[in-house]
Amino acid sequence: MPVRLHRGMSRLTIVSVLAAVAAGCDPGPPRPPIVLIVMDALGAEHVSHLGYERETTPHLDALAAEGITFTQAFSPAPYTQAGIASLLTGLLPGRHLVVHSGATLRGELVTLAEILRAQGYRTRGAVSNLNGSSALSLEQGFDSFLELFREGEQRERILPSGGPRPRVTRDDSRAERETLHVVRGDEFPPVVAGWLEEGDELPFYYLHLLEPHCPYQPPEEFRTRFLDPEYAGPFGEGDTKTLVQSVRGEVTAEAADVAAARALYDANLAYGDAIVGEIFDLLRAAGLYDEALIVVTSDHGEAFWQHDLWGHNLHLYDEMIRVPLIVKLPDGMGDVAPGTRSDALVSTMDVLPSLCDWLDLPGPRDLDGIPLASADGPRSLVLRTNHKEPTYGLRTQGSKLILHENPVAGSRQGIEFFDLASDPGEQSPLELTQAERASEQLDELLDARFLFDRIAQETAAAAQELSPNEEDLLDQLGYTE
Numbered sequence: 001m002p003v004r005l006h007r008g009m010s011r012l013t014i015v016s017v018l019a020a021v022a023a024g025c026d027p028g029p030p031r032p033p034i035v036l037i038v039m040d041a042l043g044a045e046h047v048s049h050l051g052y053e054r055e056t057t058p059h060l061d062a063l064a065a066e067g068i069t070f071t072q073a074f075s076p077a078p079y080t081q082a083g084i085a086s087l088l089t090g091l092l093p094g095r096h097l098v099v100h101s102g103a104t105l106r107g108e109l110v111t112l113a114e115i116l117r118a119q120g121y122r123t124r125g126a127v128s129n130l131n132g133s134s135a136l137s138l139e140q141g142f143d144s145f146l147e148l149f150r151e152g153e154q155r156e157r158i159l160p161s162g163g164p165r166p167r168v169t170r171d172d173s174r175a176e177r178e179t180l181h182v183v184r185g186d187e188f189p190p191v192v193a194g195w196l197e198e199g200d201e202l203p204f205y206y207l208h209l210l211e212p213h214c215p216y217q218p219p220e221e222f223r224t225r226f227l228d229p230e231y232a233g234p235f236g237e238g239d240t241k242t243l244v245q246s247v248r249g250e251v252t253a254e255a256a257d258v259a260a261a262r263a264l265y266d267a268n269l270a271y272g273d274a275i276v277g278e279i280f281d282l283l284r285a286a287g288l289y290d291e292a293l294i295v296v297t298s299d300h301g302e303a304f305w306q307h308d309l310w311g312h313n314l315h316l317y318d319e320m321i322r323v324p325l326i327v328k329l330p331d332g333m334g335d336v337a338p339g340t341r342s343d344a345l346v347s348t349m350d351v352l353p354s355l356c357d358w359l360d361l362p363g364p365r366d367l368d369g370i371p372l373a374s375a376d377g378p379r380s381l382v383l384r385t386n387h388k389e390p391t392y393g394l395r396t397q398g399s400k401l402i403l404h405e406n407p408v409a410g411s412r413q414g415i416e417f418f419d420l421a422s423d424p425g426e427q428s429p430l431e432l433t434q435a436e437r438a439s440e441q442l443d444e445l446l447d448a449r450f451l452f453d454r455i456a457q458e459t460a461a462a463a464q465e466l467s468p469n470e471e472d473l474l475d476q477l478g479y480t481e
């Protein structure tokens with residue numbers, strides 16, 4: 001039986017490989033520590049190593065220089081609930097159905113944390129966004145799940161391993177007394193330091209930072225580094241309210257306002273990146289960084305008035321769905337040169353099947369994601385917006401089709417088809433008769449929508465109501481109807 005020992009393997013890994021050999025079983029690939037970091041609302045176009053003109057992401061850039069960066073990575077949805085659920089299940093939103101606040105993940109679906117826990121990983125999550133939390137049953141599979149926006153005893157959910165998973169039941173009187181807050185990045189390093197002190201043998205750490213999501217209000221040193229000191233308009237506070245008022249037409253956004261909002265978002269991103277750097281330093285100090293498999297990505301992007309809208313949720317243009325995806329494999333795993341860039345069309349749904357592929361773990365069949373290592377061929381990704389009657393779209397390597405069946409305020413009408421080679425900003429939709437590819441893609445999209453409608457009809461609704469305090473917190477993050 002061939003046993004591959006390689007330079008950089010930790011003592012622990014070598015011991016476990018040798019123990020498996022002694023026991024007469026194939027040890028398979030070594031099990032590395034795994035760290036999955038989501039930076040909420042991080043659009044790929046703002047990332048320095050993906051071509052952005054500002055230096056926003058030195059620590060992500062350094063990670064990319066050591067690992068693989070996917071330049072064409074997309075979330076299947078421009079919003080948190082569906083984007084996070086797709087990342088954690090490898091499924092399209094139309095199949096996991098965590099598609100609005102109040103919807104919950106069905107217990108029979110398998111999450112990445114469940115797969116890893118079954119393999120002996122200690123699974124720990126810490127999250128900043130209610131829309132990626134136990135409010136949607138997204139804690140499924142975690143041994144411990146910290147909801148940093150809560151305080152006191154509601155903050156940590158310790159979940160039993162094995163056996164039926166108890167529903168988190170809400171004590172309404174307690175929920176009303178509960179104080180919730182907008183989480184800042186500096187709450188994360190102490191959490192990670194605490195976990196590392198506990199010395200988990202085989203950790204899976206999942207961290208969902210809020211930065212660069214609005215409000216764009218980083219510490220002053222980041223704000224002054226990016227914002228024009230002469231700017232005195234209404235967007236200078238980086239608050240969510242002004243963005244919402246602008247979408248409603250109550251505040252007008254001139255070019256200087258767009259530049260200011262963008263600068264503050266970049267400042268918030270640079271702050272979040274610095275926090276990620278602190279987390280990497282903690283991993284290094286604990287001796288885990290080199291042997292860890294690290295993934296950094298986002299749940300969706302962010303719009304800066306390219307299509308008359310701020311933020312995310314409601315459109316399918318690339319600024320809302322294209323995200324960074326960086327993978328650093330452990331020393332010795334895979335045959336990939338440091339700093340590799342892949343232009344393959346990939347999705348955040350690919351993270352789960354890729355981890356199963358790299359680590360040779362049994363994963364669920366019939367996923368919508370595919371292993372990143374095999375994502376070279378032609379592909380089309382189905383997209384959906386955050387509406388009860390959603391807009392669907394199809395992204396291929398060179399085109400975008402958007403089917404506006406249920407126009408809402410601010411959205412276009414009919415079908416839009418973009419040739420992204422000639423129109424990467426998606427400003428000039430082609431006549432469908434001009435684009436041979438369009439009718440084929442429309443058929444594919446209609447088939448997908450038909451399937452999703454059937455799944456939604458056949459699936460018992462799983463939902464839990466939000467408390468008034470939880471609704472308030474979502475308001476502060478701009479989740480306003």
Ligand SMILES: [Zn+2]
Nearest residue numbers: 040041080299
């Ligand atoms: Zn989000």
